Amino acid sequence: MPVARMSGLFGRTLREAPADADSANHQLLLRSGLIVQLAAGVYSFLPPAWTTLLKIEQIIREEMVAAGSQEMRMPAIQPRELWEESGRADSYGPVLFNLKDRRDRTMVLAPTHEESVTDLFRKVVQSYRDLPQSVFQMQTKFRDEPRPRGGLVRVREFIMKDAYTFDVDDDAFQLNYNAMRQAYYNIFERCGVPVVAVQADSGAIGGKQSEEFIFLTEIGEDNIILCSCCGYAANQERAEFTPREAAGTVGELEDVETPGVTTIEGLANFLGIPAQSTAKAAFFLVDGEPTFAVIRGDLEVNELKLINALDALEARPLLPEEVEEAGWVAGYASPIGVDPARVIADPSVVDAGGLVAGANRVGMHARNVTYGRDWTAATVADIGMAQPGDTCSECDDALEMRRGIELGHIFKLGARYAEPMEATFLDADGERRTPIMGCYGIGVERLMAAAVQANHDDLGIIWPRSIAPYDVHIVPLGGSDDVGSAVASIEAELAQLGLNVLTDDRDERAGVKFNDADLMGAPLRITIGARGLRQGQIELKLRHAAESSSVPIDDAVTAAQEALASLDG
């Protein structure tokens, strides 16, 4: 390996972090001169950062190949028609970067490649004899995100490792899926980032089931529900839980005056009853239809569960005027008398007995409102949002909630793309069949950001050895000839061993060099100074360690190798 010199590095360290950077990883990536922003969610990666990204890619590549996947490459620029074929031109719509070619044809910059890989499949695969298949690529994706965020955490242009599998049936698919799942654990572990796999919603990718690989961190943008007892883990948007015991009543339907009481909390206080004794109404526009959702007063509606339960594409809360238009009374709404076709009920109100609900008149509620007797819903489905402290549905322990960053996501797609795009193969009986597909993504720069977030201290980055831009950071102190020749021979020997070496050859004070070394975070620092050299010693310090050690200069290279090897356990 060539030796990098601090004096010639393209990029410089900053003493102060740019004000725009919030999280530790973002600040450190900027301060250490690794990344520079060009626009919202668009970054340049300077040489050391690029070295790290290449190392991450190599780790991913090795694990993908080990999982039986073949590397390939698909185009980033694609005709929009491809997206119309799968039906995603609209659902993915706003995130697609559109452009016109010179013949006025609309092209898109690909945000992901399910369409193109499915198109490839139908052009390349005809027979079950060609299956199973697993392919992957590492490529720049483009997504016109509504809100870029957190430095590299959410950007508009990024490298994704995306893999796709095709199988003859579910059983065969499961083999590919499991291999990918294991590969993902291996990848994140090798990059020095702890992850948990959580059940997730497949979102705009579609399909039946999916798991996210989450790095738990307070700077994350996802809410993750965890059970420390049984290990249950899910994204809050799909987490299951057991609601608290209902506190329903038995009795005749009767009105009760509740002047000025429009919230569940207010209602419970006013009547001196627990929130579990009330029913809450929430109004949504679901695929253009006003929808009346009923859930127990102590719970919140999970919009994503609502969408899935109604097999819909999108939902949003109704605006106040839309509520009025629908004939519902905000704050006092009652499902009684509402067309059941427009009502969706959570099991928590179905099995509860009599609850206090609105009476559809301002200032009035009703007691003993009972599902089945007083009202019904066309759809009964779990639409509750799991909250910390709720009971785990697997083991009855209390659930916790943590923030996290989604580093990878693996999906079972089923026939989501193959069917609309008519990708098929002939089976052994000569029957035309649809392959079972899976897709598997990792955000490469996001993974680098997570690695920094997971491995830093007050002074700077502490790179995991596996993805460090430089293995060894040499700090020469004092400009004597002795120092110069010692540095030259040690750096040459280390480079000869295949190590990435950065030598701080600048005429700076010791403090500046040490601080920059700490900031840039190479796993091993070697200090070669006139003072030590007089005793025939140089100094080694592992970045994560508190203490340094001195070794005779003749042992320097061996000791450096040993120190680095100690990190690989």
Place this chain on the structure above:
RNA sequence: CGGAGCGUGGCGCAGUCUGGUAGCGCACUUGACUGGGGGUCAAGAGGUCGCCGGUUCAAAUCCGGCCGCUCCGACCA
């Protein structure tokens, strides 16, 4: 797209309320001293104060519009 904030040399900021000279720290250049945890002194270079328009004798500062960036929400590797 809703809410909040910010745009002044490469980075961090002051100046804006109350219009008149663009300023500080760091970084950068040159020289000297110094030399093991961001050193000292001296001399420099670098900014149409985000953009456009308006008010005014005069605008970084007041008014209007636009653009950009960040954060909180709705969305995702």
